[in-house]
Amino acid sequence: MKEILKVTNIAKDGILNNISFTMEAGEMVAIMGPSGSGKSTLLYNVSGMDHADGGEVFIGDSEITKLSEEDKSKVRLTKMGFVFQQMNVLSNLNLIDNIMFPALYAKGKKHEKTVRQQALALMEEFEIADLADHMTNQVSGGQLQRACIVRSMMMEPEILFADEPTGALNQKAAGTVIDAFLKINKKGTSIMMVTHDSKVAIKCDRVLYILDGQLRGELLLGKYQKEEEEERQKKINTWLSSFGW
Numbered sequence: 001m002k003e004i005l006k007v008t009n010i011a012k013d014g015i016l017n018n019i020s021f022t023m024e025a026g027e028m029v030a031i032m033g034p035s036g037s038g039k040s041t042l043l044y045n046v047s048g049m050d051h052a053d054g055g056e057v058f059i060g061d062s063e064i065t066k067l068s069e070e071d072k073s074k075v076r077l078t079k080m081g082f083v084f085q086q087m088n089v090l091s092n093l094n095l096i097d098n099i100m101f102p103a104l105y106a107k108g109k110k111h112e113k114t115v116r117q118q119a120l121a122l123m124e125e126f127e128i129a130d131l132a133d134h135m136t137n138q139v140s141g142g143q144l145q146r147a148c149i150v151r152s153m154m155m156e157p158e159i160l161f162a163d164e165p166t167g168a169l170n171q172k173a174a175g176t177v178i179d180a181f182l183k184i185n186k187k188g189t190s191i192m193m194v195t196h197d198s199k200v201a202i203k204c205d206r207v208l209y210i211l212d213g214q215l216r217g218e219l220l221l222g223k224y225q226k227e228e229e230e231e232r233q234k235k236i237n238t239w240l241s242s243f244g245w
């Protein structure tokens, strides 16, 4: 299998202390750990949104830690997608314009028609196409987060980074969002997702546990299957309780 992500001894400000791990292409990995343990910092440094003090990060063949800021932005825009708990949307634009915004920026205004078609097709797939003309405050949290997921997929990234994407949602909305991630993953996009919700983590292939900026453990679950839900939940509960969770 091809490696999509290779992180070696990444360090940052004493917050991250030499974390190493790899991800195979097509994997969906959850990062868990207590608040303040460095999960968001890890995600920002792995994706090149923040500048690490030491260590190496490869996304596919690109060594992120060696790129200029300009090249890093380019790689972020074309190879990576991002989804956050605080959905950063422009409240003066409707849903579809929010979704199209970064792709239009990347591809240029002359591609507006195809970008719109692509946005609508993806919105259809994630059941928000009928909301295209709604303003961002006229849709529910789950719908807005799915719009953010669609936005993150517009450039067909190889890897999607998500930081507590269900953190601000009720359980039902969280379910629709995690289903969207599973769908995307099934089509081949790798996903690295920070979550504190074990119900979300059990949908992932593998879970990493971060404590005090160190990688403390790893739980291998394999691809999610609904029949295994209970078994996976038991497994993760036992595993998490070994960390005093």
Ligand SMILES: Nc1ncnc2c1ncn2[C@@H]1O[C@H](COP(=O)(O)OP(=O)(O)O)[C@@H](O)[C@H]1O
Pocket (backbone or CB within 6 Å): 015, 033, 034, 035, 036, 037, 038, 039, 040, 041, 042
């Ligand atoms: N920009 C920053 N400057 C200084 N300290 C920070 C900064 N961002 C986060 N921290 C600190 O780093 C630690 C890890 O934070 P974070 O990665 O946000 O944790 P998590 O996402 O696991 O809750 C925390 O102690 C936090 O206070």
Ligand SMILES: [Mg+2]
Pocket (backbone or CB within 6 Å): 039, 040, 041, 163
């Ligand atoms: Mg965080």
